[in-house]
Amino acid sequence: MSAVRAPAAEPPVQAAPAPSKPPKPFDRPRFLPIFTGAFFVFMFAPIVIVALFSFNSSKSLQRFEGFSLEWYRRFFEDESLRESLVASIQIATVTMLAATALGTMLAFALVRARSRWAGSANILMLVPLVTPEIVAAVSALVLFTQIGWQLSLETVMVAHITFSISYVTVVVRARLAALNPEVEQAALDLGATRWGTLRLVTLPELWPAIVAAALLTFALSFDDFVLSFFTTGESPQPLPVRIYSAIRFGVTPTINAIGTMMLTVSALLILLAIMLPRLLGRRESGLGVLVGRETA
Amino acid sequence: MSEQRFATTLLLPGGLWLLLLFAVPLGLVLAASLGSTDDLGNTVYGWHPENYRQAFDPLFLPVLLRSVGFAFATVALCLLIGYPVAYYIARYGGRWKHMLIALVVLPFFVNYLVRTYAWVALLADEGLVNGAITNLGIRDTGITFLNTSFAVVGGLVYGYLAFMILPIYAAIDRMDQALVEAGKDLYGTPWNTFRHVTWPATFQGVLAGCVLVFLPSVGDFISAQLLGGPSTYMIGNLIQQQFLGADNWPFGAALTAILMAFLSIWMVLYLRSAARASREAAL
Numbered sequence: 001m002s003a004v005r006a007p008a009a010e011p012p013v014q015a016a017p018a019p020s021k022p023p024k025p026f027d028r029p030r031f032l033p034i035f036t037g038a039f040f041v042f043m044f045a046p047i048v049i050v051a052l053f054s055f056n057s058s059k060s061l062q063r064f065e066g067f068s069l070e071w072y073r074r075f076f077e078d079e080s081l082r083e084s085l086v087a088s089i090q091i092a093t094v095t096m097l098a099a100t101a102l103g104t105m106l107a108f109a110l111v112r113a114r115s116r117w118a119g120s121a122n123i124l125m126l127v128p129l130v131t132p133e134i135v136a137a138v139s140a141l142v143l144f145t146q147i148g149w150q151l152s153l154e155t156v157m158v159a160h161i162t163f164s165i166s167y168v169t170v171v172v173r174a175r176l177a178a179l180n181p182e183v184e185q186a187a188l189d190l191g192a193t194r195w196g197t198l199r200l201v202t203l204p205e206l207w208p209a210i211v212a213a214a215l216l217t218f219a220l221s222f223d224d225f226v227l228s229f230f231t232t233g234e235s236p237q238p239l240p241v242r243i244y245s246a247i248r249f250g251v252t253p254t255i256n257a258i259g260t261m262m263l264t265v266s267a268l269l270i271l272l273a274i275m276l277p278r279l280l281g282r283r284e285s286g287l288g289v290l291v292g293r294e295t296a
Numbered sequence: 297m298s299e300q301r302f303a304t305t306l307l308l309p310g311g312l313w314l315l316l317l318f319a320v321p322l323g324l325v326l327a328a329s330l331g332s333t334d335d336l337g338n339t340v341y342g343w344h345p346e347n348y349r350q351a352f353d354p355l356f357l358p359v360l361l362r363s364v365g366f367a368f369a370t371v372a373l374c375l376l377i378g379y380p381v382a383y384y385i386a387r388y389g390g391r392w393k394h395m396l397i398a399l400v401v402l403p404f405f406v407n408y409l410v411r412t413y414a415w416v417a418l419l420a421d422e423g424l425v426n427g428a429i430t431n432l433g434i435r436d437t438g439i440t441f442l443n444t445s446f447a448v449v450g451g452l453v454y455g456y457l458a459f460m461i462l463p464i465y466a467a468i469d470r471m472d473q474a475l476v477e478a479g480k481d482l483y484g485t486p487w488n489t490f491r492h493v494t495w496p497a498t499f500q501g502v503l504a505g506c507v508l509v510f511l512p513s514v515g516d517f518i519s520a521q522l523l524g525g526p527s528t529y530m531i532g533n534l535i536q537q538q539f540l541g542a543d544n545w546p547f548g549a550a551l552t553a554i555l556m557a558f559l560s561i562w563m564v565l566y567l568r569s570a571a572r573a574s575r576e577a578a579l
Binding site for chain 1: 299300302303304305306307309310311313314315317318319320321322324325328339377380381383384385388396398399400401402403405406407408409410411413414415416417418420422423424427428431454457486507508511512514515516517518522532535536539540545548549552555556559562563566567
């Protein structure tokens, strides 16, 4: 993860080769930019089209017949869909708060602790990252049923928190490992307590990573379908579960509208997470903080 | 309080949470996979290994094999698409590098369900692509895209491509550019330089990307559910059916255990390299 973060500090490498030597084909294969361009079209075209057709005045998915907010109006007039939206926001908020607190503590412990327990906890923390969601979802469902916990919004929250802790830990730990422990030692030497040092010295240094992790957790929870699908009660169901049921009845412009709203929320959160360190005047890129999670 | 005791105190809340709500439930699934159902469909714990035998009988074996096949096809396609893109961004992205990688990550944060749905809207019989085909007179009738293996694998590739690109990008970015120069100075052809220098130097990233794509692909059920049909179902669809439809939880749990056992080889490989990386980062 450090390798992904490292380039942020360096000045950008100039792509242009030395002017005296014209580039050989291998220096800059011509198909690469075209290929990369095609790749971006492939990635963004479906999303753009969904967003575009959510403003279509007719029900058609083949022809854009005029601009209208009809499908958004329908969404907000549907009381049960509104309840689902509120439920999703509640779940994401609780998940964000709980997972960020638990994950940050765990990150701190894993960086500082040298005990046997820390090694096992490290494995326990990494496994959820590589576990297919359906396995986690099935386990949660079996657990809730076994202990007789009625499926509801709370069970969805617990499942989301369990799955989100690791993401927070990985993101925060990357930042924590880069800190100089001697600064903490200095605070302790000056008579600060452990908690005081954590609160006054370490946490302020960690804020960008913690906030980025919190935003990421909110986005993941708000978007999550598989865990929610297995652990939700009857009503209200989280928004992605409603989208899934609706899709199975066929493609409708209302789903385009919900999808567009959801992707706007996610995109804003992620952009915020990327921009945040810069807004706070830090030098490191928030993207590195986020990308760290992929290469954990 | 000593530093070690303090660190262990902070370890407890998160560690216990993961232990009780992640590790213990996995054990429960294993226990349930050996159970049977009573007349009401409730799980009764016991010793019934025939759940596992059932998973490999001719009715279900093709589904297991299909899952593995689709996942390997997804990994191969993601590598073919992802490597050149990562290479281009890392080598020639210049000052746009970070911006381009952000663009790779961005669609990944759009709800997977919505992204898959977007392809349904595009490829449906009366969707946009078929509308264009018939309106432009390329063909009189549209093409059936959905319900095919191609659509399901395509959905998986679209869903998990970012997992392939990021580690490869990191590996190419980290690699010393001078190595390629050296290869050229030694009269290596572009292909030989790539094969003997760039590829080995970035192989760890390729491996990480392959594992990160493979794991979620094998367990996926949304792509096969929305873009495919019963003829393209994967193990995830079977598991989902057992738990949320057919109410045969022990069989569903056995399928889940088989999935986990199969994936654990890859997971251990990946976790070991991740643990090594985090140790190196901590030093």
